[in-house]
Amino acid sequence: MYWNNLSDFLAMGSHGPYVWGCFVVMAAAMILEPALLRRSRKRLLERLRRQYRAEALDGKAARESSGECP
Amino acid sequence: MILAVIARDLRLALRRRADLAAVLFFFVIVVSLFPLGVGPEPERLREIAPGVLWVAALLATLLSLPRLFADDFRDGTLEQLALAPLPLGLTVFAKVLAHWLVCGVPLAVLSPLLGLQFGLSGEALVVLSGALFIGTPALSGIGAIGAALTLGVRGGGVLVSLLILPLYTPVLIFGAGAVDAAVNGIGVEAHLSLLAALTLAGVFFAPWPAAAALRIALE
């Protein structure tokens, strides 16, 4: 381990804000990207499920109204 | 056949002289805005002149690009050109040349007058005009790719700019660099020859991706 104590580590020899500024933004990006993707996927799945359910009901209604044998 | 395409495009462009004039006016206005923005000191204007004039030329060319294919697309001529015996790439090449004659050449001819506004010396003005003559065919060629990709697409004009401006940067660097070198009394040959290389590549290679993009748009 190169560092003697935590405060040295955080200070990064007076370059602390820059180094941690990079680290935080990069980490945030690599967490946000999958999170946003997961949310977008969830919304897509909900939308598709609603669409399929509606189509199934339409199909059922059409068959019942025309008196077809299923 | 190539000459026929060029002749037709030229005739159509001359009929719409207002469009051509608008592009040139845009060039003049944009160039004239810069002194208003940065102040009239002659030293500073002379320094920024190459970049300003070239960027304005880029933007003016961008403005004129949509017309390259859009009118022919709308009235069905483009479909016929695609079916003609002449390979579509050569047709695009012809259209690029016509576009250069109508847009690039006037810009190059007009530029020395605007260069005077920025206090450029006689030698620099010659290099400016020459560099624009050499470089504008590349702008037309590369621009044709952008115009073909965005044919009939929403937000066409701005989208073309976003796609094409990054690809224009080498032309800008060498073109403005040549004029800059002339202003500072250094040799311009290196810049101009690289610029010429870019133009040759742009004019002879760019029509083929553009033709491919046109076929996609026509499907």
Add this chain to the structure above:
Amino acid sequence: MSHRPFHWYRYASPQAFYPLAGRMIPWFWALAAIFGVAGLSVGFLIAPGDAQQGEGYRIIFLHVPASWMSMFLYLVMAFWAGLGLAFRFRLSSMMASALAPTGAMFAFLSLWTGALWGKPMWGAWWVWDARLTSELILLFLYLGFIALQAAIDDPRRADQAGAILALVGVVNIPIIYFSVKWWNTLHQGSSLNLARSSMATTMLYGMLLCALACWMYAIAISLMRARRIMLEREKDTLWVRKELGF
């Protein structure tokens, strides 16, 4: 479009690739985490400070992997897009579209970390050196690709147009890089040089591990995005309905 699955190209159809990708994704996340922890430990905990740049140099463990990934992903994206254009493999085109946002993100991160590195070292938030300027243009190329595909409604046309743009971009990148380097030496000389000439082995290991972590991350997230694109595009097929339980 023919759906005949060739013997070797069994996984070339979205239907076959979707579950396969689903199984692979967790593994790549795991690899990304392992390499990431290893690389960051080496870079931030073990590697010594730099003689000239002090502790601030540690940003290279973030900046260089981001740059490498942004450039590498563009090549891969152009490759898949080109395959999709030449052979009409729908899956290839979907993969290209899936890579673009991640590539753009890495390009942005490269610029951000580059700026925060430049400020303490050279006193300016932005330096117009060849690499940062080329990186900026690369970001524009990514954004152009994404914008073009977003503007075209027909997915097939969007795929093909994007492929042409990506291929033209790939050809142009060396030209752009060379011209920017030329421009840079003309105007500023080579005093501003973010590249390091010599490097302790520890530092090199740290950079490589972080780069591997970013690579695994990029694969994981691109596969995730590709799966989402598949569901969206193939929503009218039987296999997607079955996948969602209908």
